[in-house]
Amino acid sequence: MKIQGKMFIWLSVFILVMACVYGVWSKEPAGTTALFLAFGLSIMIGFYLGFTARRVDTGAQDNKEADVADDAGELGFFSPHSWQPLALGFGGALAFAGVAIGWWLLYFPAPLIVIGVWGWVFEYYRGENRTQ
Structure with missing residues (x-):
């Protein structure tokens, strides 16, 4: 989960830079606002994943020497049907x-x-x- 959190944090940094560049170049408020909102969503997901990664056991995706089979098993409860x-x-x-x-x-x-x-x-x- 640490890797995914870092990926979202770096993505949010990229989106923030692109939002600033787009806002200065285009002076178009709708696209600039959408990019800043995308930055906010990305930073929230990255913070959540990083925050959660500190409280759960290290997953196979965080171990550089793990095999694919190490991530097998039950992932949680998912509702079989719901209207x-x-x-x-x-x-x-x-x-x-x-x-x-x-x-x-x-x-x-x-x-x-x-x-x-x-x-x-x-x-x-x-x-x-x-x-x-």
């Missing part, structure tokens, strides 16, 4: 359409987004897995 992302996708698409068409359209996807988020957060707290 909640579909509801959030439809709700998000309608919400962004509401920004483009008119703010009144946001009244329709708001319940769909709330139901999708609620269902996704509490997906495994139903039935026998429910806390008492």
Whole structure:
């Protein structure tokens, strides 16, 4: 994870330099803002990966003498099926359409987004897995 964190930090430095050069040369605010936002996203991911790498065991990708088989095994729990992302996708698409068409359209996807988020957060707290 250290390597990925360093890669994102170097990427963010590159994006910052390119954002400054682009902003000075083009004087175009939309692209310059997009590049600065990309810098912010890249630095957040790099900081998170570097921060997390200090708290977890060293992975095979951080060992220069590791084999491919050293990284085999269970990576975590992933939900086998879930309908909640579909509801959030439809709700998000309608919400962004509401920004483009008119703010009144946001009244329709708001319940769909709330139901999708609620269902996704509490997906495994139903039935026998429910806390008492």
